[in-house]
Amino acid sequence: MRGTWLGSIVVSSFVALSACTGTQFTPGTDTESDSDTGSETDPDTTGGDPAAGVLDLPDSPYNYAAIELPAHYVSSLARGMDNTPDDNPITDDGATLGRVLFYDTTLSANNAVACATCHVQKNAFTDPRQLSVGFDGGLTGRNSMSLAEARYYRNGSFFWDERATTLEDQVLLPIQNSVEMGLTLDELARRVGAQDYYAPLFEKAFGDSDVTSERISLALAQLVRSIVSFRSGFDEGMATAGDVGAPFSTFTAEENQGKALFLGKAGCAACHLDNGPLPPGTQPGQPVPRVNQAIFFIDFATNNGLPYAAGDDDNGVGDVSGIPGDDRRFKSPSLRNVALTGPYMHDGRFESLEEVVEHYDSGVQPSPNLDPRLRVPGSPEPRKLNLTPAEKAALVAFLATLTDQPLLADPRYSSPFLAQTP
Numbered sequence: 001m002r003g004t005w006l007g008s009i010v011v012s013s014f015v016a017l018s019a020c021t022g023t024q025f026t027p028g029t030d031t032e033s034d035s036d037t038g039s040e041t042d043p044d045t046t047g048g049d050p051a052a053g054v055l056d057l058p059d060s061p062y063n064y065a066a067i068e069l070p071a072h073y074v075s076s077l078a079r080g081m082d083n084t085p086d087d088n089p090i091t092d093d094g095a096t097l098g099r100v101l102f103y104d105t106t107l108s109a110n111n112a113v114a115c116a117t118c119h120v121q122k123n124a125f126t127d128p129r130q131l132s133v134g135f136d137g138g139l140t141g142r143n144s145m146s147l148a149e150a151r152y153y154r155n156g157s158f159f160w161d162e163r164a165t166t167l168e169d170q171v172l173l174p175i176q177n178s179v180e181m182g183l184t185l186d187e188l189a190r191r192v193g194a195q196d197y198y199a200p201l202f203e204k205a206f207g208d209s210d211v212t213s214e215r216i217s218l219a220l221a222q223l224v225r226s227i228v229s230f231r232s233g234f235d236e237g238m239a240t241a242g243d244v245g246a247p248f249s250t251f252t253a254e255e256n257q258g259k260a261l262f263l264g265k266a267g268c269a270a271c272h273l274d275n276g277p278l279p280p281g282t283q284p285g286q287p288v289p290r291v292n293q294a295i296f297f298i299d300f301a302t303n304n305g306l307p308y309a310a311g312d313d314d315n316g317v318g319d320v321s322g323i324p325g326d327d328r329r330f331k332s333p334s335l336r337n338v339a340l341t342g343p344y345m346h347d348g349r350f351e352s353l354e355e356v357v358e359h360y361d362s363g364v365q366p367s368p369n370l371d372p373r374l375r376v377p378g379s380p381e382p383r384k385l386n387l388t389p390a391e392k393a394a395l396v397a398f399l400a401t402l403t404d405q406p407l408l409a410d411p412r413y414s415s416p417f418l419a420q421t422p
């Protein structure tokens, strides 16, 4: 069962946020160096506080539970996609603990990596490398995924092949992965419990200071679910126009052209905005009703016709389910902040959005599992878009409006450690 979005209409919740986002953000701002990290006042010699000299956390926790979201996020359609379980709602103290864990290299076998090593805030919580480097120098099998909007993947499954069926399960898997972090769950609880600064954080989040891998999972999942991107140029346009289909007065002509292509002729929204199985009887290429205007997710794994090289044996969902019809179906992360999440696709094969658009324009490969939305109506053949160079550039310009600079510099998601770890 999905929880209800209890906090979404709390009105006074912008306080913590606006206090911290008063400065203008410039692209590429290094979030570690700007804020009031208090480094002047440490080392703290007052004793007693186990976090002194280690962590810089606000006296009262940041607001994670009741972030005020714009209207297009609180529609019943958008809320209906929330995968928050009833037994793990976001709390401010739980997500604060999650933030510390997310940046703590204690969670890897040799203190070499943290979650944040491969999910970098300024890169929209992904890794600019094609494959990420684990604790012992090994490479991950796939490209790292952006974490924004994880909360809204309606079926609640995670990873490119959807092998984790809840976020609570997912967050413990990189820790136990032999390439990524390399710990057993017992070692995890022991190592975290050995750090003095955790006792008060667990106490605030869970009522007592017991450290268990289950609590670590709950707290990390709360933090990840709280990462919602809603302050981009696109959101500004939505606030003024009220409907995704109307031209945005805040957009350039090119951005509006790109939006119209995304929603219409190029057919991107059929997967990356509409979210949901095709209504019965829908013909390939036929426009289908949009069910939300906010999330930029496809709600289930599909095959988007990527060419594959001999020897590439990554069958995505098919490897997990064993069903041939699932071969080479992959989840796509939300397209929010997509201008910053390259390289693209599960294997990071495309360096740029121009290459991605080229793929959809003329590179989609036929296969029995190719999604009907990418076929010529009434035929098994892949569709070709025949976009002009100006139309391709407009699509890329529209995708860039999904960049949310305030999120990328939001102190709620920056490292809480005084000495930088990852």
Ligand code: HEC
Binding pocket: 102, 107, 113, 114, 115, 116, 117, 118, 119, 132, 133, 134, 135, 140, 141, 142, 143, 144, 145, 146, 147, 150, 157, 158, 159, 160, 161, 170, 171, 172, 174, 175, 179, 180, 181, 220, 224, 331, 333
């Ligand atoms: C060494 C790099 C690395 C580390 C460390 C790492 N991740 Fe990941 N993460 C990845 C890669 C690569 C994927 C995609 C893997 C796949 O699909 O097979 C991924 C996928 C995810 C996803 C799935 C997103 C989605 O939409 O399905 C989540 C959530 C996530 N990681 C959270 C975390 C958390 C929390 C931690 C710390 C406990 C962490 N990661 C540590 C590299 C890493």
Ligand code: HEC
Binding pocket: 146, 262, 266, 267, 268, 269, 270, 271, 272, 298, 301, 302, 303, 304, 306, 330, 331, 332, 333, 335, 338, 341, 343, 344, 345, 346, 347, 353, 356, 357, 360, 361, 371, 373, 374, 395
């Ligand atoms: C049939 C559904 C479908 C349609 C239509 C579709 N996509 Fe995708 N898209 C996907 C899937 C599935 C993936 C992930 C595939 C993979 O990695 O193997 C993806 C991945 C992407 C990515 C990379 C995301 C990342 O984080 O790596 C971008 C960018 C993208 N699509 C843009 C577009 C654009 C632009 C259009 C319209 C021209 C479009 N898509 C049309 C299903 C679709």
